Amino acid sequence: MKKSLITLFVFCLVSICYAQIQKMDISSDGIELNAYLYQAKGDELKLTIIWCHGNPGGKEEGKSEFAMRLNEKGLNVLRFNYRGLWDTKGVYTPGNCQKDLKNILDFVFESNENSNYKIDTSRIIVAGYSHGSNVTIVSALHDERIKELICLGLADFSYLSREFFNPQNEAMQEFFQITKEYIWDTDIAPNYEEYFLDIMFNNYKYNFVAQAEKLIDKKMYFIIGINDVTVPIESHFFPLYRELKKINHENFKYNITGSDHGFRELFDGTLSDMIAEWIKEE
Secondary structure (H helix, E strand, O other): OHHHHHHHHHHHHHHHHHOOEEEEOOEEOOEEOEEEEEOOOOOOOEEEEEEEOOOOOOOOOOOOHHHHHHHHOOOEEEEEEOOOOOOOOOOOOHHHHHHHHHHHHHHHHHHHHHOOOOEEEEEEEEEEEOHHHHHHHHHHHHOOOOOEEEEEOOOOHHHHHHHHOOOOOHHHHHHHHHHHHHHHOOOOOOOHHHHHHHHHHOOOOOOOOOOHHHHOOOEEEEEEEOOOOOOOHHHHOHHHHHHHHHOOOOOEEEEEEOOOOOOHHHOOOHHHHHHHHHHHOO
16 A cells, blocks of 8 residues: 555656656747647746757657756747657758747747647747757858847857868868768758758858847857867857957847766756746846
């Protein structure tokens, strides 16, 4: 009897924890995306963070501890996999990732009034890590609905494409080769050529430094790792920082941590605390 009660208690506890997490029926250009909404407790509308994962990220299954920590801060989190990754149909390219984000935003703004998602569409924050930070900030250049954004481990694809053709930068050639072997030479994403060509032939599209004026009305938060050798701050963050200062952007904040590209030491709750504190700031 005692054992049965303990089992029932554990089951109820797990049910409570996961009751607010639901699989979302969202398509992007006819492709069903793998998306989950982590809902914070309470009946009122909630600020919602749309999270764009890194490259390749992991298969979203509604079990993100990081998202649940943000739920504890009273925030909804919508997480999804891009097309072409983790058994999702389609072709994985930065451009297609931006289309996926656009379609996620379309869904949120168009469906929320007739749903029980409890999303406050007056305040949506788009956030991204590494590859996802590029998806976030490049999308923000052209989408007025993205008014607030968070970039963790900012990645400048225009810098990557320029330096790929620099014969003196042998490290960049090695970077692309290692990335190809880690992701595209596996079953995670089979379309390396399309991804590579997208970056190489769309340099200006991804050059958010040259287009920094389009970010002038955005509220932005950058979390950077000083020991990040994958997207070093000297090449990926500082050029944008200097340009934002040059154009007198008054609403961006940055936090340079002692992290490397993985930011693992921040996932004990520190990262969710940092994000929640920034959100509270006026």
